[in-house]
Amino acid sequence: MKTDVIIIGAGPAGLFSVFELGLYDMKCHVIDILDRPGGQCAELYPEKPIYDIPAVVSCTGAELIERLLEQGKPFSPSFHLGQMAQSLERTENGHWRITTDVGNVFEAPVVVIAAGGGSFVPKKLPLKDIERFEGSSLFYAVRKMEDFKGKKLVIAGGGDSALDWAINLQNIASHITLIHRRDEFRAAPDSVGKMRALVDEGKMDLKIGAITEIKGQDRQIEAVTIKPQTEDSYDLPCDHVLAFYGLTMKLGPVADFGVKFENGLIPVDTATFETDLAGVFAIGDINIYPGKMKLILSGFHEAALMAKKAFTYVHPDKRYRFQYTTSSSNLHDKLGN
Amino acid sequence: MKIYCTDMDGQTQELEATEEWSVMEIIREGGINMLAQCGGSCACATCHVYVDPAWKDKIPAPSEEELGMLDGAFEVTEDSRLACQIFFTKELDGLKVTLAAGSI
Numbered sequence: 001m002k003t004d005v006i007i008i009g010a011g012p013a014g015l016f017s018v019f020e021l022g023l024y025d026m027k028c029h030v031i032d033i034l035d036r037p038g039g040q041c042a043e044l045y046p047e048k049p050i051y052d053i054p055a056v057v058s059c060t061g062a063e064l065i066e067r068l069l070e071q072g073k074p075f076s077p078s079f080h081l082g083q084m085a086q087s088l089e090r091t092e093n094g095h096w097r098i099t100t101d102v103g104n105v106f107e108a109p110v111v112v113i114a115a116g117g118g119s120f121v122p123k124k125l126p127l128k129d130i131e132r133f134e135g136s137s138l139f140y141a142v143r144k145m146e147d148f149k150g151k152k153l154v155i156a157g158g159g160d161s162a163l164d165w166a167i168n169l170q171n172i173a174s175h176i177t178l179i180h181r182r183d184e185f186r187a188a189p190d191s192v193g194k195m196r197a198l199v200d201e202g203k204m205d206l207k208i209g210a211i212t213e214i215k216g217q218d219r220q221i222e223a224v225t226i227k228p229q230t231e232d233s234y235d236l237p238c239d240h241v242l243a244f245y246g247l248t249m250k251l252g253p254v255a256d257f258g259v260k261f262e263n264g265l266i267p268v269d270t271a272t273f274e275t276d277l278a279g280v281f282a283i284g285d286i287n288i289y290p291g292k293m294k295l296i297l298s299g300f301h302e303a304a305l306m307a308k309k310a311f312t313y314v315h316p317d318k319r320y321r322f323q324y325t326t327s328s329s330n331l332h333d334k335l336g337n
Numbered sequence: 338m339k340i341y342c343t344d345m346d347g348q349t350q351e352l353e354a355t356e357e358w359s360v361m362e363i364i365r366e367g368g369i370n371m372l373a374q375c376g377g378s379c380a381c382a383t384c385h386v387y388v389d390p391a392w393k394d395k396i397p398a399p400s401e402e403e404l405g406m407l408d409g410a411f412e413v414t415e416d417s418r419l420a421c422q423i424f425f426t427k428e429l430d431g432l433k434v435t436l437a438a439g440s441i
């Protein structure tokens with residue numbers, strides 16, 4: 001796919017970039033590993049209030065994202081969700097090529113890295129020698145429900161993902177044991193009710209405790225060791241383990257793009273928010289410069305200045321014309337007003 | 338006023354503590370690179386610490402929200418807390434905490 005600008009990260013900084021770039025006729029493709037836009041606002045605090053967005057006295061993380069999407073709508077950005085930007089290369093004509101982990105390829109003269117704290121990935125159990133089971137009998141997500149057919153399955157966690165899958169895989173797995181550290185669940189009350197009913201009917205087991213070891217041969221799990229809070233540990237035989245401990249942010253492949261990093265952050269020129277690679281910009285929580293404050297507010301400012309420089313790469317033959325949205329009929333047309 | 342923070346290698350550091358600051362902020366300000374991904378809004382579990390049992394009674398009990406977030410932490414014990422939810426007061430001068438799984 002060829003476009004004007006590839007934005008990595010659909011958090012507030014990435015979404016506001018769509019607007020700022022759009023005003024100056026730059027079309028955007030936005031890539032994000034989450035299956036919905038919003039980044040940290042959507043994943044960490046959708047229900048929590050934000051009080052420091054200028055002229056918005058208070059809004060939740062989810063509301064802010066909704067409004068940013070609305071604001072960017074006139075510019076019809078293309079979203080490529082549930083995938084991770086995996087590599088960055090120069091093309092023969094001096095543009096940039098981004099390839100994602102599902103094999104999508106994008107080319108553009110400008111790349112904006114608005115990746116915040118990195119990619120949201122599942123938290124992995126911090127146990128020894130369990131990598132060998134990953135993908136064959138230890139999973140952190142369900143790709144195909146059929147993978148669990150006829151299996152003795154252990155599901156770990158106490159949130160919505162753990163309970164939803166414990167309920168949905170009920171008729172597919174041969175047996176399910178749900179393991180959680182305490183007998184309280186933060187999942188939706190309806191799911192908790194359904195899970196409790198299945199346990200009461202003897203269709204599913206619930207064990208309270210922590211998984212302290214996963215045992216098996218080669219890549220095949222044979223048992224998990226469970227440690228209840230006060231009693232002794234015991235082994236529970238099983239074929240597959242599905243672990244849901246939420247997501248965490250990991251820098252991921254962006255660290256190997258060839259962009260200069262310092263202590264996990266990308267240094268930028270504060271006039272343009274360009275990195276050490278021409279045409280590659282970094283805005284929002286992922287960049288660093290003297291005085292940097294990790295605020296959504298800063299990401300917005302950075303997006304505006306980035307767009308001005310990005311214009312020179314996307315439209316090298318045109319003159320950048322600074323205009324106000326208040327008075328420019330040209331901008332009004334673009335915004336559909 | 339001070340707190341004492343022991344890292345995963347067992348090294349203890351004395352950190353300058355400020356009233357009303359969260360223990361997470363005190364740890365970070367003291368130069369320990371704690372993850373604390375959500376920045377202190379009780380929305381992740383990457384400031385997980387163990388509070389020395391001797392101090393337990395001096396700290397308000399965790400909220401439901403904090404207990405829910407601890408579900409996403411590993412190696413949780415009855416001493417587990419999220420450092421961003423413990424606010425420093427004069428009474429906590431000398432508090433001892435140990436960094437727990439997932440906090441670095």
